[in-house]
Amino acid sequence: MTPGATDGPVAVITGAASGIGASCAGLMRQSGWRTAGIDLNPSDTDLSAQADVSDRAAVTDVVDQAALRFGQIDLLVSAAGYYEESIDVADVTLAQWDRMLAVILGGTVNCCAAVLPHMLRRGEGTIVAISSELALGGSATDLHYVAAKGAVLGFVKSLAMEVAETAIRVNAVAPGPTDTPLLAADSLWRKPDYLATLPLGRLVTPKEIAHAVYYLATEGSMYCGEVLSPNAGAVI
Amino acid sequence: MPGDGAGQDLGGQPRGVALVTGAAQGLGHATALRLAADGFAVAVNDIADDGRLTELASRIGGIAVPADISEPAAGPAIVEAVASRLGPVQVLVANAAAMAMSPFLESKPDDWWHQINVNLSGHFRLIQAVIPGMRARGHGRIVIISSGWGVIGHPNATAYAASKAGLIALTKGLGRELGPQGILTNAIAPSFIDTEQLRVDADDAGITLEEMRQRYREQVPIRQLASPDDIAAAVAFLAGPGSGAVIGQVLQPNGGVTRTRA
Numbered sequence: 001m002t003p004g005a006t007d008g009p010v011a012v013i014t015g016a017a018s019g020i021g022a023s024c025a026g027l028m029r030q031s032g033w034r035t036a037g038i039d040l041n042p043s044d045t046d047l048s049a050q051a052d053v054s055d056r057a058a059v060t061d062v063v064d065q066a067a068l069r070f071g072q073i074d075l076l077v078s079a080a081g082y083y084e085e086s087i088d089v090a091d092v093t094l095a096q097w098d099r100m101l102a103v104i105l106g107g108t109v110n111c112c113a114a115v116l117p118h119m120l121r122r123g124e125g126t127i128v129a130i131s132s133e134l135a136l137g138g139s140a141t142d143l144h145y146v147a148a149k150g151a152v153l154g155f156v157k158s159l160a161m162e163v164a165e166t167a168i169r170v171n172a173v174a175p176g177p178t179d180t181p182l183l184a185a186d187s188l189w190r191k192p193d194y195l196a197t198l199p200l201g202r203l204v205t206p207k208e209i210a211h212a213v214y215y216l217a218t219e220g221s222m223y224c225g226e227v228l229s230p231n232a233g234a235v236i
Numbered sequence: 237m238p239g240d241g242a243g244q245d246l247g248g249q250p251r252g253v254a255l256v257t258g259a260a261q262g263l264g265h266a267t268a269l270r271l272a273a274d275g276f277a278v279a280v281n282d283i284a285d286d287g288r289l290t291e292l293a294s295r296i297g298g299i300a301v302p303a304d305i306s307e308p309a310a311g312p313a314i315v316e317a318v319a320s321r322l323g324p325v326q327v328l329v330a331n332a333a334a335m336a337m338s339p340f341l342e343s344k345p346d347d348w349w350h351q352i353n354v355n356l357s358g359h360f361r362l363i364q365a366v367i368p369g370m371r372a373r374g375h376g377r378i379v380i381i382s383s384g385w386g387v388i389g390h391p392n393a394t395a396y397a398a399s400k401a402g403l404i405a406l407t408k409g410l411g412r413e414l415g416p417q418g419i420l421t422n423a424i425a426p427s428f429i430d431t432e433q434l435r436v437d438a439d440d441a442g443i444t445l446e447e448m449r450q451r452y453r454e455q456v457p458i459r460q461l462a463s464p465d466d467i468a469a470a471v472a473f474l475a476g477p478g479s480g481a482v483i484g485q486v487l488q489p490n491g492g493v494t495r496t497r498a
Contacts, residue, residue: 157495164457164492176481199415204481211478219469222462224492229485233415236408236484 008032010070011217012063014053014111015080016043019180020130023206024077024213031214036066038111039080046070053080053107054099056114063114072122075217076115078108078152079130083182085189089143097144104148105155112159116168124167126217129156130209131174133231149174153227160225171223173212176231179203199233251275253322254475255314257305257362258332260288262431263381266464267329267471272296274472276327279318281305283332298322305332305358306350315365324369327475330359330403331381335396348395355399360406367419376419379474380407381467382486384427387494400425404486411484420483424470427490428452430461457492 011028015021016037025035025045037043038051038059047066051058067073081104084096108129119125134142135149153172160170176198177189183203188194195201212230216223229235254271258264259280269292272278278298282289285302293300301317303310318325334354336347363378370376385393386400403423410421430449438448453459470489473479488494 160492161457161496165459169458199412199483200481201416208478208481212482215469215473215478219466219473220489222458222460222466222489222491224458225495226488226492228482228487230479230481231483232481233411233483236411 008034009074010034010036010066010072011075011077012036012038012066012073012111012115013043013045013077013079014038014107015130016045016048017041019079019182020175020178020206020209021077021079023210024079027207027210027214028075028217033075034070036062036070038062052103053078053110054102056110059107059110060114063111063118067118073115073118074125076111076125076127077130077213078111078128080107081130081182083145084142085184085187086141087144088141092144100144100148101151104145105151108152109155112170116163119168120163120166125169126220127156127159127168127170128213128216129170129172131156131172131227133174133176133229133234136174136227136229137235156227157225164224167221169216169221169223170225171216171220172227173209173216174227174229174231175209176204176229176234178206178209180206199236202232204230204232252326253277253279253318253324254327254329255279255281255301255318255325255366256329256331257281257359259292260286262433263426263429263464263467264329264331265292266468267331268292268296268298270465270468270472271327271329271475272298274476276475277322279314279322279325281314281332305362306353308361311358311361311365314362315369319369324373325366326370326373326375327377327379328363328366329379329381329471329475330362332358333381333396333399335393337392337396339392340394343395351395351399352402355396356402356406359403363406363410367414370419371417374418376414377475378410378414378419378421379471380421380423382407382423382425384425384488384490384494387425387486387488407486408484415483420474420480422474422479422482422484423486424467424474425486425488425490425494426462426467427493428456428461429467430463455493456490457496460491462489462491
């Protein structure tokens with residue numbers, strides 16, 4: 001458990017209990033930020049809230065608590081998500097489709113809706129949505145996940161334009177296949193045959209995604225609706 | 237928090253040698269300052285040294301290597317000079333550029349070739365010269381300054397836009413070709429930057445500098461011009477330890493200019 005800062009900028013991070021979200025939370029705390037984590041599981045953050053991002057009321061409640069406690073919200077990192085690999089499109093059930101869209105797209109929308117009033121009040125802030133390299137290049141056997149991640153990009157670009165004339169910046173990070181618990185031990189993305197197709201020949205690390213988020217949060221004021229993709233060369 | 241290295245694994249070690257072309261002014265100048273602040277030993281190049289290059293070099297404890305990169309022999313000579321005085325180039329920032337605006341049908345072949353020779357071929361030769369050293373160390377970063385106009389084009393700037401679009405294709409090809417050897421190539425596509433060039437543009441248009449700034453701001457969705465430091469920060473990210481999985485990408489810190497109409 002890292003000791004939390006008592007002042008400094010404030011980040012709300014979803015999916016903060018594991019993988020990319022946890023890595024973002026760790027890097028922000030290490031860099032003097034205060035963090036609020038939203039996840040189904042407890043996270044190593046200054047304000048760890050267990051909530052489902054697809055629940056608008058629950059998310060709004062946590063964000064309002066964080067704003068009350070810390071006085072401001074400088075950054076939202078929308079990283080909450082899950083992955084279902086190797087399902088043919090014909091086999092994706094309506095329930096699977098709905099849930100994927102509700103968590104990945106709906107979760108991003110809910111969190112943005114919850115933080116925006118706080119950011120608009122101060123006229124500044126940064127939102128970084130975690131999409132996926134698959135949303136840029138497409139993928140054959142995880143269509144519902146890719147559709148949801150692609151929808152996040154459309155949402156990010158439009159929200160970025162909507163708030164363009166404020167100092168609120170909205171952008172996406174589209175990771176390549178990243179070494180997190182989202183990828184099962186027998187995942188196709190971990191197979192040597194696949195990794196050999198990448199110019200870097202390896203998975204992306206969660207820390208590399210956190211660094212991209214950190215860069216956008218601290219020095220990214222000129223990015224408006226852009227997609228930064230640390231993807232090991234998966235999509236060039 | 238520019239330059240503080242927060243969130244990066246610096247470990248207090250010197251970061252290696254960086255070479256920045258077009259560093260006498262504007263964003264090349266800002267980039268040299270930023271990379272020096274981040275711990276790089278920096279060599280600065282421009283077409284000639286009118287005093288500014290030496291002054292910059294002495295300010296940052298680096299060296300000046302003036303030369304016209306459109307001359308075929310310049311690339312290898314610059315890289316050799318840097319290697320002998322500072323060490324092998326680990327980060328190349330390909331920033332020098334020539335621009336001449338005119339309606340396409342009135343464009344002179346000499347102007348076309350000059351812009352291609354400086355912007356594209358000059359850096360082609362420079363990159364060829366730095367690769368052996370990077371390859372030997374199994375590590376290198378090539379940061380190519382393209383332009384928003386290389387992404388979306390611009391009227392009366394066809395040669396410039398073509399050269400900058402060529403740099404994007406060069407970035408992607410090198411990303412794929414050199415990535416497996418540990419050499420990461422990426423590009424940055426800025427649009428309107430608040431540099432000395434704005435004064436020239438204002439004089440050409442017969443308006444004040446502030447009127448020029450406002451005219452450009454109106455073309456940017458976020459209604460802000462980039463500062464040279466904004467672009468230098470993008471270079472620092474691509475040159476630094478946090479971007480190890482970024483390869484063949486085009487960063488666009490241009491306020492949304494290249495995606496949409498203002």
